Amino acid sequence: MRFSLLTSLAALAVGAYAQSSSVDAYVASESPAAKAGLLANIGPSGSKASGAKAGVVIASPSTSNPNYLYTWVRDSSLVFKTIIDQFTTGEDTSLQGLIDQFTTAESILQQTSNPSGSVSTGGLGEPKFNIDETAFTGSWGRPQRDGPALRSTAIITYANWLLANGNGTSYVQNTLWPIIKLDLDYVQNNWNSSTFDLWEEINSSSFFTTAVQHRALRQGAAFANAVGQSSVADGYTTQADNLLCFLQSYWNPSAGYVTSNTGGGRSGKDSNSVLASIHTFDVDAGCDAATFQPCSDKALSNLKVYVDSFRSVYSINIGIASNAAVAVGRYPEDVYFNGNPWYLSVFAVAEQLYDALITWDKQGSLQVTSTSLAFFQQFDSSVTTGTYGSSSSTYSTLTASIKNFAEGFLAINAKYTPANGGLSEQFDKSTGSPLSAADLTWSYASALTAFAARSGKTYASWGASGLTVPSQCNGNAGPTVSVTFNVDATTVFGENIYITGSVPALQDWSPDTALLLSSANYPTWSITVTLPASTVIEYKYIRKNNGQVTWESDPNNSITTPASGAVTQNDSWR
Ligand SMILES: *[C@@H]1O[C@H](CO)[C@@H](O)[C@H](O)[C@H]1NC(C)=O
Ligand SMILES: *[C@@H]1O[C@H](CO)[C@@H](O)[C@H](O)[C@H]1NC(C)=O
Ligand SMILES: *[C@@H]1O[C@H](CO)[C@@H](O)[C@H](O)[C@H]1NC(C)=O
Ligand SMILES: *[C@@H]1O[C@H](CO)[C@@H](O)[C@H](O)[C@H]1NC(C)=O
Ligand SMILES: *[C@@H]1O[C@H](CO)[C@@H](O)[C@H](O)[C@H]1NC(C)=O
Numbered sequence: 031m032r033f034s035l036l037t038s039l040a041a042l043a044v045g046a047y048a049q050s051s052s053v054d055a056y057v058a059s060e061s062p063a064a065k066a067g068l069l070a071n072i073g074p075s076g077s078k079a080s081g082a083k084a085g086v087v088i089a090s091p092s093t094s095n096p097n098y099l100y101t102w103v104r105d106s107s108l109v110f111k112t113i114i115d116q117f118t119t120g121e122d123t124s125l126q127g128l129i130d131q132f133t134t135a136e137s138i139l140q141q142t143s144n145p146s147g148s149v150s151t152g153g154l155g156e157p158k159f160n161i162d163e164t165a166f167t168g169s170w171g172r173p174q175r176d177g178p179a180l181r182s183t184a185i186i187t188y189a190n191w192l193l194a195n196g197n198g199t200s201y202v203q204n205t206l207w208p209i210i211k212l213d214l215d216y217v218q219n220n221w222n223s224s225t226f227d228l229w230e231e232i233n234s235s236s237f238f239t240t241a242v243q244h245r246a247l248r249q250g251a252a253f254a255n256a257v258g259q260s261s262v263a264d265g266y267t268t269q270a271d272n273l274l275c276f277l278q279s280y281w282n283p284s285a286g287y288v289t290s291n292t293g294g295g296r297s298g299k300d301s302n303s304v305l306a307s308i309h310t311f312d313v314d315a316g317c318d319a320a321t322f323q324p325c326s327d328k329a330l331s332n333l334k335v336y337v338d339s340f341r342s343v344y345s346i347n348i349g350i351a352s353n354a355a356v357a358v359g360r361y362p363e364d365v366y367f368n369g370n371p372w373y374l375s376v377f378a379v380a381e382q383l384y385d386a387l388i389t390w391d392k393q394g395s396l397q398v399t400s401t402s403l404a405f406f407q408q409f410d411s412s413v414t415t416g417t418y419g420s421s422s423s424t425y426s427t428l429t430a431s432i433k434n435f436a437e438g439f440l441a442i443n444a445k446y447t448p449a450n451g452g453l454s455e456q457f458d459k460s461t462g463s464p465l466s467a468a469d470l471t472w473s474y475a476s477a478l479t480a481f482a483a484r485s486g487k488t489y490a491s492w493g494a495s496g497l498t499v500p501s502q503c504n505g506n507a508g509p510t511v512s513v514t515f516n517v518d519a520t521t522v523f524g525e526n527i528y529i530t531g532s533v534p535a536l537q538d539w540s541p542d543t544a545l546l547l548s549s550a551n552y553p554t555w556s557i558t559v560t561l562p563a564s565t566v567i568e569y570k571y572i573r574k575n576n577g578q579v580t581w582e583s584d585p586n587n588s589i590t591t592p593a594s595g596a597v598t599q600n601d602s603w604r
Contacts, residue, residue: 056444063451068474082161085131090467098467103177111184112475118191154216171226176239178213179246214250222506234293237280241306244273249492275503287335300361301375312494325386327402334405344459353408355438370456374476383436384483509563512596519603527555531569
């Protein structure tokens, strides 16, 4: 008995060592390959980004099946967050020129009118553009409201570095703050409207989007204060609190996971939630579950449920022990390219586990709660709830096993990465061969951030520490403006003038509930209404006489409301 136990312990140690050393080799070769692959996809001089304007990130050089030769705000922002982190932590000081090109390129895209609108009427929610910085006008899942949040987080990270390095008043105030403010205002005003998710498929609410919006406004409030905009900061904080409240609603307590999407007829088990956790990691927040920190009980429980959902759906996972790493993808019901593992989803699992290890190490303990018990029992079925200090054997056993589990996910990607280190979007669920878009820039960024976490790297806090979830969740009706409609209309006795139009405040085109105007200044009829700001609104006046309704002639009238203030619209009956 003792002999066999020792033998199996030795075998386990050798196995773990062998895996770690092969993962070491993978990290050593893949790090430069991923960095080079990422830089090759950025214009103007990236070797695979021909035609892309300066600072524009192509999603992939693939032009057919699928055609990804476009620039997505989400992908670009995640890629540049990685670059900005490398620059601001001194890992690569050569990147500043590229970062400046990125902020300039994004400021141009912000001002490019597109099918989602103009800069002031919703255009910031547009997910993708042509690589020459013109609008993409084909049909698409739009809007996607995570883009402005991720972009502002990336640029704030850079701006904070500039402020700390003596370049505050001129460049940050005059050039970067206006770009950042546009994005944060968009998030502040629009977070409570439906959005397409990060996979561009479901129009509902998305955990990833809510989580990164929360981070953006929280970090944005601190930044706004740093540049002397305290009343703007207060507005961001108000909506950050509302977002933090809303974020909790995705948690499914009975099944122990985050329901990532509230739509689409899916389980909601989704890489979305793991990506949210790693992209809102803040080591200063410890294992706080309100912000789903990587080591929080909710995020760990979610990770287990998510990973386990792929054990039987990919044939390359068959035969792998039920507590060992497996290939994972976006969500188990995925049918895109027949539904396969994604490199970035596998990297994200490893990264969450490394982030958790970093935090436990920093705080000198780990806690097992009833929520995270099933996660921990994968590694030691005898573990019970409690707090285990770093000198305890339970802590050592669990953290060693979890490190090994994390390494296992890197070993999966290592196994299915071709010899040249190229990372496509997916690999085949049956053969393991690379699939879909080659050289996906986001795949490369996800390798770099996972490797950085493996090496213990952390970044400045974004303010996740010590937050209190409001006891009551409020939505955000968004900012409003006061609009006075005046219409010159002569009427016969008994006839009245009403208004109705394309928003609830104008009764959604209903003649029955249309709003009555005042004739106090006859023949000018007037009404003042509160309408959503920065919105294109269509409307018509109607006459009613003894129940008989007469509409104005076509076309519909239209008004674009301003971002704030009060306006008067003067019309004549048509
Ligand atoms: C501040 O940084 C920007 C962006 O890199 C640069 O263009 C500018 O010259 C810098 N100004 C100073 C005073 O360092
Ligand atoms: C708006 O916020 C409220 C309160 O958190 C929430 O119940 C509702 O689902 C949200 N709707 C959207 C589309 O975000
Ligand atoms: C997305 O869903 C919202 C709310 O259900 C709806 O108003 C909107 O028209 C939908 N957008 C698209 C493009 O389907
Ligand atoms: C005016 O708006 C209504 C409601 O959206 C629409 O049905 C109608 O076609 C519009 N009229 C014109 C002329 O565009
Ligand atoms: C509408 O008429 C009012 C009163 O005559 C005037 O003060 C206002 O400037 C006018 N507004 C526009 C947009 O013409």
